[in-house]
Amino acid sequence: MRAMPADPPCPCGLPARLSACCGRWHAGPLHLQAPDAAALMRSRYSAFVLRLADYLLATWHPRTRPPALDFEPGQRWLGLQVLAHQMQDADRATVAFVARSKLAGRAQVLAETSRFVREDGRWLYLDGTIQP
Incomplete structure (x- = not known):
């Protein structure tokens, strides 16, 4: 097995390198937040890749946040577009994206338009609409 850099x-x-991009x-700390909904979307995708459940839950709006996250065993994320x-207004935004993954040898595509809200200066994922 190859070691991760x-x-x-x-x-x-x-x-960019992880530490200079989503890793930051x-x-x-809590005062260092993604500056906009697109940056939060990218950081949440990276958190799914890295299986960072705590980060995903912390950046999910409390009104729609699940109690816990389960990651699909063996799912490999391949890319984000x-x-x-x-921006809908100063505190609401949408981000449309396509994320590709592979599970049990089968390619999967997730196309979603996500809604984000900014509360107390922090962007949070609210919910999303899956696109066909």
Whole structure:
């Protein structure tokens, strides 16, 4: 098995190392938050890749947050494409994306338009609509 580099490329697909990209939001103190909904979306995708349940739950709006997360055993995330980021107003935004994965040898595609809200200066994932 190949060892993972100390600071691998960020899973979100931007041309940066994890520590300089989504990793800073994963490991940062509460005052260091993703600056917009698109950055939060990318950091949440990276958290799914890295199986960071605590981060995912902490960035999920309390009104829609599940009590716990279960990751699909053997699921391998292959890439993220952010299609659109739209501000609805100063504290609401949507992000449309496509995420690709593989599970049990089968390719899977998740296309979603996610809704985000900013409360007390923090962006939170509210919910999403799966696209066909």
